[in-house]
Amino acid sequence: MNAVISESIEEYMQQLGRRAREASAELAMAAPGVKNEALQAIAGQLESRRETIREANRRDLEQGRADGLDAAMLDRLELTDERIDAMIEGLRQIIALPDPVGEITDMDYRPSGVQVGKMRVPLGVIGIIYESRPNVTIDAAALCLKSGNASILRGGKEAIHSNQAIAGCVQAGLKQAGLPEAAVQVVETTDRAAVGALLRMKEHVDVIIPRGGKGLIERVAAESRIPVIKHLDGICHVYVDDQADLDKAKAIAINAKTRRYGVCNAMETLLLAEGVAETLLPDLAAAYEEKGVELRGCPRSREILPSMLPASEEDWSTEYLAPILSIRVVPDMEAAIEHINRYGSHHTDSMVSENFSRARRFLAAVDSSSVMINASTAFADGFEYGLGAEIGISTDKIHVRGPVGLEGLTSQKYVVFGDGHTRP
Amino acid sequence: MNAVISESIEEYMQQLGRRAREASAELAMAAPGVKNEALQAIAGQLESRRETIREANRRDLEQGRADGLDAAMLDRLELTDERIDAMIEGLRQIIALPDPVGEITDMDYRPSGVQVGKMRVPLGVIGIIYESRPNVTIDAAALCLKSGNASILRGGKEAIHSNQAIAGCVQAGLKQAGLPEAAVQVVETTDRAAVGALLRMKEHVDVIIPRGGKGLIERVAAESRIPVIKHLDGICHVYVDDQADLDKAKAIAINAKTRRYGVCNAMETLLLAEGVAETLLPDLAAAYEEKGVELRGCPRSREILPSMLPASEEDWSTEYLAPILSIRVVPDMEAAIEHINRYGSHHTDSMVSENFSRARRFLAAVDSSSVMINASTAFADGFEYGLGAEIGISTDKIHVRGPVGLEGLTSQKYVVFGDGHTRP
DSSP: OHHHHHSOHHHHHHHHHHHHHHHHHHHHTOOHHHHHHHHHHHHHHHHHTHHHHHHHHHHHHHHHHHTTOOHHHHHHHOOOHHHHHHHHHHHHHHHHSOOOTTOEEEEEEOTTSOEEEEEEEEOSEEEEEEOSOTHHHHHHHHHHHHTTOEEEEEOOGGGHHHHHHHHHHHHHHHHHTTOOGGGEEEOOOOOTHHHHHHHHOTTTOSEEEEESOHHHHHHHHHHOSSOBOOOOOOOEEEEEOTTSOHHHHHHHHHHHHHSOSSSTTSEEEEEEEHHHHHHHHHHHHHHHHHHTOEEEEOHHHHHHOTTSEEOOGGGGGOOOOSSEEEEEEESSHHHHHHHHHHHSOSSEEEEEOOOHHHHHHHHHHOOSSEEEEEEOGGGOSTTTTTOSOOSEEEOOSSSOOEEEOTGGGEEEEEEEEEEEEOOO | OHHHHHSOHHHHHHHHHHHHHHHHHHHHTOOHHHHHHHHHHHHHHHHHTHHHHHHHHHHHHHHHHHTTOOHHHHHHHOOOHHHHHHHHHHHHHHHHSOOOTTOEEEEEEOTTSOEEEEEEEEOSEEEEEEOSOTHHHHHHHHHHHHTTOEEEEEOOGGGHHHHHHHHHHHHHHHHHTTOOGGGEEEOOOOOTHHHHHHHHOTTTOSEEEEESOHHHHHHHHHHOSSOBOOOOOOOEEEEEOTTSOHHHHHHHHHHHHHSOSSSTTSEEEEEEEHHHHHHHHHHHHHHHHHHTOEEEEOHHHHHHOTTSEEOOGGGGGOOOOSSEEEEEEESSHHHHHHHHHHHSOSSEEEEEOOOHHHHHHHHHHOOSSEEEEEEOGGGOSTTTTTOSSOSEEEOOSSSOOEEEOTGGGEEEEEEEEEEEEOOO
């Protein structure tokens, strides 16, 4: 930190950027075995420095309590032994994944005689900006490393000591494997100006991934001069069609809402076709009540179940992240699609229906990163999709949509093989 | 245009944006046959309005001459009968391409029992900003339409009458096929403020593609609040290794430079391994001289061929787009890779070598959108790569690299099929 104090934040960040760019060339060429060796060494460091990490984390927790952080934030900040175990297990899982870099696909002979295909390559340098969970430091470092990208990690100021302790493990692990230490750099200053500087370093950073609350993500998206892969809201819907199997509908509607409340793939609005609303709503309401879910209904749904609170226009575009559910009765699937595309956040939306033609239409017409038929929105997750790991869920359309794993951190270049071929 | 005059440019552009966003939902769902019908109808309109188009073009040419445009610019502006034929032929080629929208791939059963795959979908609304070639209006409209995207096209002010005449054909064709006219909108004002307004309409436009000179592209990249797919320079290299087949080397070095001078995939710097420089340089220089190519050499190459002009540091990062070639002798492939990654523009670079291990290394280490072995850089082209058509060549890393065809104008969303599946 002494070096930091003596320089301006801008210069400090520029230096991180230059070092990352240099390291990225080496990292892009690192053999899969070497990258895995580094990940293994980092896991070993986490294990052996467990007490140092917990001690650093205790300092953050103390400071957090002194600063009046709420219980939820303190919980996210805490590194228990189980969470350190989970970090180590996460590394093991990433080690086990196939290396995405260098994969050559679609090699076809063209009429000219040259062979043309694509090679998967790292993006270069990835900047990750996150908030209070210190385990993101390991997740992000590992995913970037495995995908051959250098990374600059900027965690929340609440977790600064924990993040520095984890950074120590990463540095030691990289060194053990003979990889450049600048392959993963954890920003050492808590000055907010560092974020602004990072978002301007177009020449050194290829993509920015913000992880955290909506405020952070909106700030990053508005300020960044570098492409951003981001996840805004998760306003997810389940639509129960009048040709739904009602048992499936109940199971999915309950699971999508109540499995976990604070996650982005939780259902926030349930849409019921007029044809099934009267049959389904009382049963569902009873089940939700049992779980303590507050229901807010449209006028038609309150005719069926007057005990529900009324939903306001604002409810349709609210991500509750809480045991609250808005319910709307719609005339048919087309109205459901319209509602979803208008009020939703293009994250994950599911229809329950046995009708084949409607399934085809729903899949094509709903403009979301995950569109499901007869499955709970809770499945929208990198592990469930087989990505092996996930750096986030993109609600953008450019580059990558939905859960982002190793492949989302890469790009493809063209490779052309000839035998002295020239173009007429 | 009356409507335009009575409103502010900002409001006018906002209106185009809203209409495009609305049309994009319809277009995303348009059947392949309907889109092809529209393309066919547009081709018919171009044919039947040929005289109107040429007349409008003559007005642009007259104005251009009055404004003192240079011969090259007037040439780019001119729509001869052959160029109108080429526009019609271009449409036919795009009609013949497979429709990218709705393709579902990688459907795998996951351990949970749900089936997960990806569906190819349009990006939404694409803004294209281009300069004096009016044929871009048809190319861009057709590629966006076929890929299910609404488009807002902003051509150069020099081509305003030609572009409006072509827009008339597009509008009539869309109408004939029953597609919304706002599927393709050509900006009617030449006010530069329209570009600024377009680049700020994040809520209505999903991606911006600038096509034209470096000045335009740099302005767009700097100003845009929307993701940009862009092509900056084409500083392409051929490196002749000391294990090259010299006949192949000569053929490729001549073809890559002299096939066409003003194109982005033309070689601008020739790198020769020390081991072959003395043998190869005199022959190559004679061939270049015959074609009228000016050679600018590094000190070592001028020892071999003192008649060459000296190359300055600036030459290594210059895109000549002209019969000028810089030549540098390098000790080995590693030095060539370093030169390419440092001075090149990450566009297209080729190595001539028979050495298998070096080919593997060169392919992985050169950070360019196309990397070639024993082939001329002139092959870097959407048609040669089998894309069928090309909206440009991306030198970016995010979303798409290299020649951009229909697939580059799409994204993929996840689709999940279940049978009432819930997540434990």
